[in-house]
Amino acid sequence: xxxxxxxxxxxxxxxxxxxxxxxxxxxxxxxxxxxxxxxxxxxxxxxxxxxxxxxxxxxxxxxxxxx
Numbered sequence: 001x002x003x004x005x006x007x008x009x010x011x012x013x014x015x016x017x018x019x020x021x022x023x024x025x026x027x028x029x030x031x032x033x034x035x036x037x038x039x040x041x042x043x044x045x046x047x048x049x050x051x052x053x054x055x056x057x058x059x060x061x062x063x064x065x066x067x
Contacts (some may be wrong), residue, residue: 018030
């Protein structure tokens with residue numbers, strides 16, 4: 001099941017219109033829009049993890065240089 005990128009609720013698929021709709025927040029998305037949202041979220045998560053890793057490496061280096 002696909003989940004809404006805005007509220008996390010389950011999306012329902014309308015075969016006639018070929019769209020996904022959210023019963024909770026009312027969002028209406030095509031498959032392409034869902035893919036784009038998912039890719040954007042994945043890129044943001046990767047960026048955040050990279051920044052966190054860089055911060056942890058710097059902190060480890062800084063603490064080790066103080067000894």
